[in-house]
Amino acid sequence: MVERTTALQQALGLREAITRLNRRLRQARPVGDLTMAQLSALTSLELAGALSPRELADVERVQPPTMTKIIAKLEERGMVRRDPHPTDGRQVILRTTEPGRLAYEQVQRAHNEWLADHLADLSAEDLETLHRAAEIMKKVARAA
Amino acid sequence: MVERTTALQQALGLREAITRLNRRLRQARPVGDLTMAQLSALTSLELAGALSPRELADVERVQPPTMTKIIAKLEERGMVRRDPHPTDGRQVILRTTEPGRLAYEQVQRAHNEWLADHLADLSAEDLETLHRAAEIMKKVARAA
DNA sequence: CACGTTCCTTAGCCTAGCTAATAAGCCTGG
DNA sequence: CCAGGCTTATTAGCTAGGCTAAGGAACGTG
Numbered sequence: 350m351v352e353r354t355t356a357l358q359q360a361l362g363l364r365e366a367i368t369r370l371n372r373r374l375r376q377a378r379p380v381g382d383l384t385m386a387q388l389s390a391l392t393s394l395e396l397a398g399a400l401s402p403r404e405l406a407d408v409e410r411v412q413p414p415t416m417t418k419i420i421a422k423l424e425e426r427g428m429v430r431r432d433p434h435p436t437d438g439r440q441v442i443l444r445t446t447e448p449g450r451l452a453y454e455q456v457q458r459a460h461n462e463w464l465a466d467h468l469a470d471l472s473a474e475d476l477e478t479l480h481r482a483a484e485i486m487k488k489v490a491r492a493a
Numbered sequence: 494m495v496e497r498t499t500a501l502q503q504a505l506g507l508r509e510a511i512t513r514l515n516r517r518l519r520q521a522r523p524v525g526d527l528t529m530a531q532l533s534a535l536t537s538l539e540l541a542g543a544l545s546p547r548e549l550a551d552v553e554r555v556q557p558p559t560m561t562k563i564i565a566k567l568e569e570r571g572m573v574r575r576d577p578h579p580t581d582g583r584q585v586i587l588r589t590t591e592p593g594r595l596a597y598e599q600v601q602r603a604h605n606e607w608l609a610d611h612l613a614d615l616s617a618e619d620l621e622t623l624h625r626a627a628e629i630m631k632k633v634a635r636a637a
Numbered sequence: 638c639a640c641g642t643t644c645c646t647t648a649g650c651c652t653a654g655c656t657a658a659t660a661a662g663c664c665t666g667g
Numbered sequence: 668c669c670a671g672g673c674t675t676a677t678t679a680g681c682t683a684g685g686c687t688a689a690g691g692a693a694c695g696t697g
Contacts, residue, residue: 362627362628363623363624363626363627364518364604364608365536366628366630366631367511367514367515367630368515368518368529369533369631369635370511370630370631370633371511371512371515372553372634373554373633373634374508374511374512384652385512385653386652386654389512401675401676402675402676402677403674403676409516410516410517411516411653411654412654412656413675413676413677414654414655414676414679415654415655416676417677417678418653418654419652419653422652437662437675438662438663438675439662440675440676441676460508464507464508467636468633470636471629471633475629478626479507479626480506480507482510482625482627483507483509484506484510485619485623486510486511486513486514487506487509487513487514489514489611489612490514490517492611492614528684531683545644545645546644546646547643547644547645555685556686556687558645558646558648558686558687559685560645561645561646561647563683566683581643581693581694582692583645583692583693583694584643584644584645585644585645
């Protein structure tokens with residue numbers, strides 16, 4: 350039985366933790382100059398294969414104009430390609446390019462190494478907790 | 494025994510989860526118009542009682558000029574007061590005002606209710622995992 | 638007491654978010 | 668079959684929040 354008060358206290362701690370750790374992660378941009386937003390969009394696109402800007406905006410939970418900007422940055426760097434939709438002239442199809450995939454993997458690896466380094470002191474139990482929490486957090490973010 | 498590969502995988506999931514959930518939390522600004530950064534600074538100041546801009550910047554893990562801006566916004570809204578340091582003419586002492594405390598509590602409550610609402614479907618076990626993860630994440634953010 | 642250090646701020650830049658408005662293409666009802 | 672309305676994407680313009688570099692004021696010490 351979970352009381353409401355308990356859930357609220359947990360919520361408080363989680364929000365603080367996310368705010369702080371998110372800032373730390375943003376600061377740790379060790380290789381390449383992909384920002385968090387760019388890396389996140391590139392990741393979603395890579396995993397999905399091909400998406401319209403609208404769909405990518407929905408996945409990333411941002412408004413379409415915001416996604417337009419992020420895509421523009423990625424396109425400048427040659428990491429994303431914009432193809433016309435075969436039947437619908439309004440839509441655009443986004444795909445990662447080969448350089449995009451390589452940059453993605455490289456930055457992803459560097460980011461994760463940074464995080465792993467900073468997790469190095471934690472016990473196996475703590476790591477397991479973080480792992481499970483990450484899954485739960487993604488589920489929560491996906492819903493609602 | 495924790496293998497490096499395992500830790501890396503966990504790190505990957507955690508970064509994604511933080512990015513996504515942080516965006517959702519930023520969008521959920523139900524009462525008042527305090528942003529995440531402002532709320533976070535106000536919280537740190539409220540908990541500490543009184544801090545110099547430099548100290549607050551260190552706590553919040555941002556550079557001093559960034560904190561100057563955030564403080565300016567909070568001061569505009571009358572939520573933070575800037576007093577001269579009794580002996581050191583360079584320093585400034587920041588404190589939350591009474592309106593600041595009230596706004597902080599109100600927004601804090603609203604934010605946490607939003608989060609608690611979205612955590613309502615989770616099992617007691619998942620909530621416990623999130624709670625423990627939040628503690629660990631704050632520790633990681635504090636270190637390094 | 639002069640010089641280096643510390644503290645805060647200013648100036649100027651960038652990213653990332655938003656809304657409102659625009660342009661282009663699709664589709665449907667009369 | 669085409670007029671008007673919806674959808675998609677972009678542009679324009681705003682704000683917040685992050686950074687570095689550079690400045691002025693105050694401190695403290697050799």
